[in-house]
Amino acid sequence: MRTAGILAALALSTAALHGQARADAARAWAAAKAGLPADTKVVIGIDVTAVQKTQLFATFYPKLHDQPDVAKVLDAIKNGCKIDPLAVIQGIVFASSGERDDGAMYLAVSGVDRTRLSSCLQTTAQAAAPHAEAGDKPGDKPADKAVKVTIKQAGNITEVSRGGESGYFGWVGKDVLVVTFHATDKPSLVKWMGGKGALAKSDVGKALSRVNTAAAMWGAGSGIKELQPGMTARGGYGAVTYAKGQLSADIHAVMENAGQAGSASMVANQQLNLVKATGQVPVEIAPVVQAITISADNDEVRMKTSVSEEDAVGVVRYMIDNAGSN
Numbered sequence: 001m002r003t004a005g006i007l008a009a010l011a012l013s014t015a016a017l018h019g020q021a022r023a024d025a026a027r028a029w030a031a032a033k034a035g036l037p038a039d040t041k042v043v044i045g046i047d048v049t050a051v052q053k054t055q056l057f058a059t060f061y062p063k064l065h066d067q068p069d070v071a072k073v074l075d076a077i078k079n080g081c082k083i084d085p086l087a088v089i090q091g092i093v094f095a096s097s098g099e100r101d102d103g104a105m106y107l108a109v110s111g112v113d114r115t116r117l118s119s120c121l122q123t124t125a126q127a128a129a130p131h132a133e134a135g136d137k138p139g140d141k142p143a144d145k146a147v148k149v150t151i152k153q154a155g156n157i158t159e160v161s162r163g164g165e166s167g168y169f170g171w172v173g174k175d176v177l178v179v180t181f182h183a184t185d186k187p188s189l190v191k192w193m194g195g196k197g198a199l200a201k202s203d204v205g206k207a208l209s210r211v212n213t214a215a216a217m218w219g220a221g222s223g224i225k226e227l228q229p230g231m232t233a234r235g236g237y238g239a240v241t242y243a244k245g246q247l248s249a250d251i252h253a254v255m256e257n258a259g260q261a262g263s264a265s266m267v268a269n270q271q272l273n274l275v276k277a278t279g280q281v282p283v284e285i286a287p288v289v290q291a292i293t294i295s296a297d298n299d300e301v302r303m304k305t306s307v308s309e310e311d312a313v314g315v316v317r318y319m320i321d322n323a324g325s326n
Contacts, residue, residue, distance in 0.1 A: 025049060025091025028108035029213050031172035032093040033205075035106075037191055038198035041098035043208060044219035048089050050242055051216055055309040056316060095192070096181075098223060104180040104192035106172070157189065207237040207254065215239035231264050232256050248306040258299045265296035268303075284318035287311040 025047045032043070051057050089107055096103030152159040160167045168186045170178040170193050180188045199205040203222035211218050220237035227233055238251035255261040272294060275281060281289050291305045307315075 025108055026213070027173075027176055028091040028093045028106045031108075031176040031178075032095060032106040033199055033208075034197055035172060035178070035193045035195050036095050036104075036199040037097075037195040038202050039097050040095050040195075040199055040202060040204055041223055042094075042096040042103075042219070042221040043199075043204055044094040045213055045215075045217065046092045046094075047214075047216050048091055054216075054242055054247070055313050056247075059313050059317075101181050102188070104178055104189070107177045107179070109175055109177055156193070157186070159186075203235060207235055210252075211237050212239040212241070212250075216242040227264065231260050231267075233264075245309050246306055247309060247312050249304065251303045252297070253301040253303075255299050255301060258296070261296045261299050261301050264301045265294055268294045268301065282318060284314045288315050 029045055036043070089109055091108040093106040094103065095106075148162075150161045152161070156171045158169055158171070160169075165184060166186075167183040168180075168189045169183065170189050172178060172193065178189065178193055180192055182188050199208075204220050207220040207222060211220055218237075218239035220235065222235035225233045232255065234254050234256060236251065236253045238249065240247060240249045242248075253264070255264055272289075272292060276290060279286070288305060288307050288311060291307050292303060293305070294301065294303050296302070
């Protein structure tokens, strides 16, 4: 794992280094809403406390340890700081400009003190690369002995330096941590924290005003996409709620006008009813398909479904098992 990757992973995962008091997951959204720039195209929110109660989380989170680099960082934090990295993350807001490598995450945490965080981060960062990295010459010292990790604070930005490379993460108030997709790019961090309320005037911001941000997962996106001639989507929004072992989704696609929404709904229902009637779907995902309903609502196409956790786990497992098979 290269230095940049280590810094990026640490900046994200050390959000949960200290403290056990609960924090309001809505704080991540409040901070993101104030700081996200006008060119934001995608926003997704996750109530970590709610999600951790689901069977989906219990089933698939442990699989992160199957990834050597991820496991290395998680284990270093858990062993070095004596705490589960997810113990105090209460909420996450993910945002992107639509480009794969341009975005940030806002993490609501609790009980994090910068001084204690910095001390633990130094120890963890050093432990995250205990061997010489690719490119080291014969005779070079192991990375953990040759390179010293240092921490600097500058206003609301923390800099983590290791050798000739630095990673940055920011703070909004006392309990929201901001991490960009490029942890080593300080201007990127400044951009994703400096929107000054510009999000509210953007297309995705307007869509978010209709979203249930108290749900376990929610999100919105903007961008023009032609579904077929004369049928164009301009964005969408929705949420997934969790209660009593049931996952319910309510998703909206925003069309150019009510006529297009009606046409899109009719076409989608024709295709959905055909699939339901023929039964030509894998048994693992059949319960979800059967539960889907689609309707037009003014200029929107609305899809709703509600399934048990067991069925949702089956769908995700099927998707993972069949990924890349086509």
